[in-house]
Amino acid sequence: MSDTPLSPPDETPEALDQFYRQSRPIDLASWLSQLPVDQAWHHLAALPLPRQAQTFGALPVNDQTALAAVIPTPDLSAIVALMSADDRVDLFQSLGPIAQKRLIETLPPEVSRDIEQLALYAEETAGAIMTSDYAVLDAAMTAQEAIGALRGQASSSETIYRSYVVDQMGRLIGSVRLHSLILAEQDAQVCDLMEHDPVSVSIDTDQEEVAQRIARYDLLAIPVIDDAARLVGIVTHDDASDVMQAEATEDFQKISHVLPFKQNMRQAGIGMLYSRRIIWLALLVVGNLFSGAGIAHFEDMILAYVSLVFFLPLLIDSSGNAGSQSATLMVRALATGDVQMKDWRALLLRELAVAAALGATMAAVVFPIGAWRGGTDVAVTVGLTMFVVVMIGSLVGMSLPFLLSRLRLDPATASGPLVTTISDATGVVIYFSIATLILQL
Numbered sequence: 001m002s003d004t005p006l007s008p009p010d011e012t013p014e015a016l017d018q019f020y021r022q023s024r025p026i027d028l029a030s031w032l033s034q035l036p037v038d039q040a041w042h043h044l045a046a047l048p049l050p051r052q053a054q055t056f057g058a059l060p061v062n063d064q065t066a067l068a069a070v071i072p073t074p075d076l077s078a079i080v081a082l083m084s085a086d087d088r089v090d091l092f093q094s095l096g097p098i099a100q101k102r103l104i105e106t107l108p109p110e111v112s113r114d115i116e117q118l119a120l121y122a123e124e125t126a127g128a129i130m131t132s133d134y135a136v137l138d139a140a141m142t143a144q145e146a147i148g149a150l151r152g153q154a155s156s157s158e159t160i161y162r163s164y165v166v167d168q169m170g171r172l173i174g175s176v177r178l179h180s181l182i183l184a185e186q187d188a189q190v191c192d193l194m195e196h197d198p199v200s201v202s203i204d205t206d207q208e209e210v211a212q213r214i215a216r217y218d219l220l221a222i223p224v225i226d227d228a229a230r231l232v233g234i235v236t237h238d239d240a241s242d243v244m245q246a247e248a249t250e251d252f253q254k255i256s257h258v259l260p261f262k263q264n265m266r267q268a269g270i271g272m273l274y275s276r277r278i279i280w281l282a283l284l285v286v287g288n289l290f291s292g293a294g295i296a297h298f299e300d301m302i303l304a305y306v307s308l309v310f311f312l313p314l315l316i317d318s319s320g321n322a323g324s325q326s327a328t329l330m331v332r333a334l335a336t337g338d339v340q341m342k343d344w345r346a347l348l349l350r351e352l353a354v355a356a357a358l359g360a361t362m363a364a365v366v367f368p369i370g371a372w373r374g375g376t377d378v379a380v381t382v383g384l385t386m387f388v389v390v391m392i393g394s395l396v397g398m399s400l401p402f403l404l405s406r407l408r409l410d411p412a413t414a415s416g417p418l419v420t421t422i423s424d425a426t427g428v429v430i431y432f433s434i435a436t437l438i439l440q441l
Contacts, residue, residue, distance in 0.1 A: 016043070016046070020043075020046065020047055020051075025051065025054035025055040025057075025058045026058045028047075028055045028058075029055050029056075029058035029059045029063075032044060032055070032059065032063075033059060033060065033063045037066050037067055037069070037070050038070055040063075040067060041067055041070050041071055044056065044067070044071075045075070049078055049079070049082065050082060052078075052079050052082075053079050053080075053081075053082035053083050056079050056083070057083045057084060057087045061090050061091060061094050062094075064090075064091045064094070065091065065094045065095060068091065068095060068099065068103075069099070073102055073103070073106055074106060076103065076106075077103060077106040077107050080092075080103065080107060080111070081107055081108055081111050084131055084133060084158060085114055085115075085118060085131040085132045085133050085158075085233075086118070086129060086130060086131040086239060088111075088115060089115055089118040089119055089128075092104075092115050092119060093119055104116070114132055117132075118130070118132065118233075121203060121204075122204065124206065124207045124208075125203065125204050125205060125206060125207060126201045126202065126203055126204070126205040126206075126207060126210045126224045126233075126235055127203040127204065127224065127232075127233070128207065129207050129210070129235055129239050129243060130224045130232070130233030130234060130235045130239075131158050131233055131234060131235075131236065131239070132232070132233050133156055133157050133158045134157055134158060134159075134163075134164060134221070134223075134231075134233065134234045135149075135150055135153045135154070135157040135159075135160045135163040135164070136153075136163065136164050136165070136166050136231065137149060137150075137163050137164070137165050137166075137176065137190050138165070138166075138190065139165050139167070139173065139174065139189070139190050139191035139194065140189065140190070140191065141189065141190045142186060142187050142188065142189055142190070143181045143184040143185065143186055143187070143188045143189075143190070143193065144186040144187070146163070146176070146181050146190050147181055147182070150163060150178070150181075158221070158234065158236055159220055159221055159234075159236060160178055161177065161178050161179075161220055162175050162176070162177050162178070162219075162220055162221060163175065163176055163178070164198070164223055164231055164234070165190060165191075165194050166230075166231050169228075169230065170230040170231060171225075171228065171229045171230050171231070172198070172200060172223055172225050172229060172230070172231040173194075173196070174191075174194035174195055174196050174197070174198060175194060175195050175198040175223070176190055176193050176194040176195070180193045181193065198223060199213060199217050199219065199222060200222060200223045200224065200225050201213060201222055201223075201224055201225075201235070202224070202225060202226070202227070203224060203225070203226055203227075203232065205224075207243045207247075208243060208244075208247050210222060210235050210240060210243070211240035211241075211243040211244045211247070212336075212337065214235065214237055214240040215240070215244075219237065220236065220237050221234040221235060221236045221237065222234065222235050222240075247335075250412075251331070251335060251412045290425040295312075295428055295432075297432075298432035298435075298436070301432055301435055301436055301439070307373050307374035307378055308374070308378065308381070308431075308432075308435055310373055311366070311369075311370065311373075311378075311382045311385075311431075312428070312431065314366065315382070315385055315386060315389055315427055315431050316389070316423065316424045316427035316428060316431070318362060318386060318389065318390055318393075319389035319390060319392065319393035319423040319424070319426070319427040320393060320419065320420035320423040320424055320427075321393075321420075322355065322358060322359075322389075322390045322393040322394045322397065322423075323393035323394060323396050323397030323419040323420065323422070323423045324397060324419050324420060325394070325397065326351060326355075326393075326394045326395075326396075326397030326398040326419075327397035327398070327400060327401060327419045328397075329398075330347075330397070330398050330401040330402070330411070331401050331411050331412050334401055334402075334405060334411050335411075335412070341402060341405060341406065344399075344402045347398065348395070348398065348399065351394055351395060351398045352391075352395065354394070355390060355391045355393075355394035355395060356387075356391060358390050358394065359386060359387035359388070359389075359390035359391045359394075360387060362386050362387075362390055363383040363384070363386040363387040363390075364383070366382050366383060366386050367379050367380075367382065367383040369382070370382035370383060377438055377439055378439075380438055381431075381434055381435045381438045381439065384434055384438075385427075385430060385431045385434050385435075388430055388434070389423070389426070389427045389430055389431070392423070392426055392427075392430065393419070393423040393426075393427070396419060396422055396423060396426075397419045397423075400418070400419060400422075
């Protein structure tokens, strides 16, 4: 949604009519999403039907679902019939069983069949985000015939900038750009103009991989094929962009150890936010108990050298911060495919060198503070501890995402609080162990 949605200067019929005509569908949708549901439907109903479908389709699915509950079924059916195939399936799947049945029964048969077919595919796969609105051509067509065919398919296709060539069995054999058809001689055949073996994905390909392929090969859309290589749909770049945004949001949530949720923060309820956050917070409390146990074990040392307590937060926080930096870099690199499991050894050696440099620099910073607070022995203790905990934290932060990936878990979980908790517990033990060794000598 737009961060600064437009709004009419006043509510007079003339001002509203001008606002409706001048605003883009996405801006209208952003404005409607700020209104109560009944009022939003009142304004949406004032638009021409094609504009209703464009504006309704631009709303977030949660807002669509809320509006669908108050829109009369015949009106909703007319709007849904004009929406793009992938958008209407998203709405359909967000409705309850009764609302789904009522909607399906009132839609045109071909639209109902299309929705039911697309709704069968597993969530977060290519099949779930693809659209069945695409342009197809025959390899034996001439360029002139192909352009004529595209004129007939344009109104019902998501895009015609690239069309797909299929054989008599519906199998994908190539793709051709509209640019190539326009520039070609009229009698040139599509089979001579098309690109053979285009980049494609299967129905069950993960949606994040689909988005990555679209970005990697700079495609406007990518074809989706079934097990028999038949073309069943396409995923467009705008849908891929939505996927990448949703995946990035989910990664941010996991990095903060919040169980993923799809509602936006404005609509999220207290109970839902509580349930998504409490589980990891409770688990991390258990992890933090190890830090407390470590401190309790060295109570005598702490009583003898009270000045050591001054440096405790500084040291363990530095370890956690260094670990979080490493983990975040590795999580992102794994997510984008920049690094793979086979790169672990090389990256470990490089991180070892970087962590050593970071630890030495930070040790040099805290050494004079340690000397000022507790003398040379404390300074050596604090400096050496800083070097070791930054090294350990960085290596833990770098290695944990790889370990979770090897265990087929989401590496995003390895960032933030989890790395900090591990680093805190090990930092306490390392600090007081070094203090015991140096100060007792």
